[in-house]
Amino acid sequence: MSTQEIATETAVEMITLTIDGFEVSVPKGTLVIRAAEKLGIQIPRFCDHPLLDPVGACRQCLVEIEVNGRKFPKPQASCTIPVEPGMIVNTQLTSAVADKAQQGVMELLLINHPLDCPVCDKGGECPLQNQAMSNGREESRFEGTKRTFEKPINISSQVLLDRERCILCARCTRFSEQIAGDPFITLNERGALQQVGIYEKEPFESYFSGNTVQICPVGALTGASYRFRARPFDLISTPSACEHCASGCDMRTDVRRGKTLRRLAGDDAAVNEEWNCDKGRWAFKYVNAKDRITTPLIRDESGQLREASWPEALALAAKGLKENRSAVLVGGRATLEDAYGYSKFARIALNTNDIDFRSRATSKEEKNFLASHVVGTQVNYKDLDRADHVLLLGFEAEEESPIVFLRLYKQVKKRELKITAVAPFTSRGNKKLKAELISTQAGSEASAISKISNLSKKSVILIGERLSESSGAISAAVALATNSGAKLAWIPRRAGERGALEAGALSNLLPGARPVSDSAARVDLQAAWGVSSLPSNPGLDSDEIIKEVEKGNIGALLVGGVDPLDISPDYQAIMEKAFIVSLEIRQSAVTQIADVVLPVAAVVEKSGTFINWESRARFFEAAVPESLTRSDVRILSMLADEMGSSINLPTVSSARDEFNSLGTWHNRESFTPVSGESTKIANGKANLCSWRLLLDAGSLQDGENNLAGTAHPSVAIISKSRADSLGVTNGDQIKISTPRGEITLACQIDSIDEESVWVPRNSINSKVIESLGITSGEVSVVRA
């Protein structure tokens, strides 16, 4: 725990001690090594990590300590000893004994170290190299033979272990156990043969394994995808934000010659601390995928897409959007600035409120909830740290927002935070959280939620985007929050959804939480935008927009980064009827049916802001600024100019400034509760439930084979009684089908609700929406 954290959590006693002759006061409980840091005195260390429990494994941090006039007989490890009043500490800077002790430890550490820096990925940024120079002997006295191990072994498809280089600091094993809750690696054997190993039965399939690579102080753990790719001096590092989920991790992107080679977790104590998940760390090759769109494309008379110039493509797009009644589908990956661009474009250039950022299963209830209870509110990680009870509704923390999971796990570990999940079964992540399960079938969440009563003002209710799939459930959660005073937070899966909500990329909301239905809010925005009127009629949701396209009432669609298959298998065919302008980074299902395709920048190529679930702005600069691609908002601005109704957002920063100057409106839409009805499943059928796994067939993970190697295998989870009646056991293939199609998967027996069957929503061999056409509801399950 950092000194700051200790200081703020409790009003603490300060303790004064002397280090190298300087007095310093630190909160009680601070470790000597941290107190020295406060004075700017750097004690060499390997095993010490501010976020992990102290172990004193490496002994590199030895210092001389004197308490109450009595000196410890030998130098002590400063990373394990808390400060005491009147302590006198002498580090290597003032004590020859401490200096000699540190040099001795370094010498011992190097005895079995291969010193193969030239072939080591850590070379150039290695704490062992650096501290051997600063705190070691100049010359080696070692003449023996070094212990050798077979070089490198895969502890997972993406993490390699070189046991010769390991200095047994136990950072990796402590991280896995204390932070991620995946103790799949451990220290085996003793003495010179001690080594990091994997448990034989369970592979190291942690979603957080990349962090062990980042915190390993030597090159013992390296990432397979960065192996031998670069040296630190080749890389240009840019602070960035993660585009993969709404947790909002701070990141660092390292680029060599315009190509992203690695991403590391940034250091933000309020959000991701120093961690991130493997998807954020290792899924970035999509930017350089073969199907990247690089020039504007237009569909010619023969129905083929052909390359076109920007003026030609923009003119055609403008014509199509002007001549038809048009609507906008944004998708959840846009930055705040881009979403604001779409929002303003819809209102001014298209004069419509038919805009929706939710490219997934949605409901009117959800839209109403977002506009009344989510937009403009703030609940944050600190609230989770302080909560007495956290309720997870339609939300699988580890799969859908991994950093939220790490926060919860930290509190569960520290103080047994009570967690309750409303779900059909206890998932792996929820088992780690020791969550209590309120077993529920998909679709019946409302009645389960309304029975919960043990929440207090300090409780937090976390609502996942999937709760919208169950009618009445959100209303029940809102009622629960109102009655108990608990905090209510909505955690979407995608990084851009919250920003799009704030930017008003929704049919009932204008930017800055202004309800479309509030005429004062509209007038306020008219003044800010300098227009004489804004559309006042309530707009359509994505489902309604598609229906109107089918009926022929909407003739053109502006689509930004939406995969119709995320919503329904039928939508692509229906959308084909409309004139489609697609803003995309890569070829997609929409490209196949688009009339004009305009290439846009990927996250590393542009600057922007993501708003994470807490409503915290995560601003980032372009990591590859030399890229010629442009952010969506610039293209929308050009398109609006071409249409003769300017939105005047020529740059990302102008969009950001304009959005910030709008402020947040004070009034919210009122919430109209919806009553839930329980799902009825015909006899002999099963109730399907599903969610997306963190590592799955998502398009941003394309081409990351090492990463995919640690994805959880696709299995269908069924109850014991269903397995018995089907006559199957663990691992047998079962077939789940609807009239539309089927999925065949190996089954896994778990204590899931009797009537339910669970499958991953978008994994290999398990594309639920595409194959079954539904996300939940009645399916038949048979032995395959």
Add this chain to the structure above:
Amino acid sequence: MSEFHLEPKPSGAIQRAAEQSVPVTGTEPSGFFTQLKGFWVTFSTMFKKPNTIEYPEVKPEVAPRFHGRHQLNRYEDGLEKCIGCELCAWACPADAIYVEGENNTEGNQISPGERHAKVYQINYLRCIFCGLCIEACPTRALTMTNEYEIADDSREKLIWEKEDLLAPLRAGMLMPPHPMYPESDHHNYYRNEIKESHPSQDTKAGGEK
């Protein structure tokens, strides 16, 4: 050192001009003997052996340690010594070297051990022939030859690729990729204990044995 002092001693007039901070115009009268000395140098040179070499017809012998273009060496069995570590690139004050490392895999063993250079380029428009890269190389992969005829007519041609820099295969060497010598590891190679290529390999493919 006086024999290398090429400037004539300033005459009195120039010195005076300098003292009075008056610009020197070159028209100041100089002493008769000073002029004679200049003519004498010209005259005596006519009887000396000329220093000029008729390059390129005649090619001069350079000193054995002359810093010529680089070479990437091989072990006796043909495997490349370069491990793609980039230390040469790091040492280079002119940023002339570009290296990208890659994994040695079964079936694609380019150098002994785990790592080889996938891309290796030296930009001779930048190189100042200081030799710091040679000193940095941990495997003696990179050395300099005495060859100095590098000039070319385009920028592209002056970026030398790995193929251009690699030492030719000598007799007994075999073109990588091929496996390391049986029962050996990179240490054996480093200590120069490997004297021939893998017995399973047909050395005729490379040089003659």
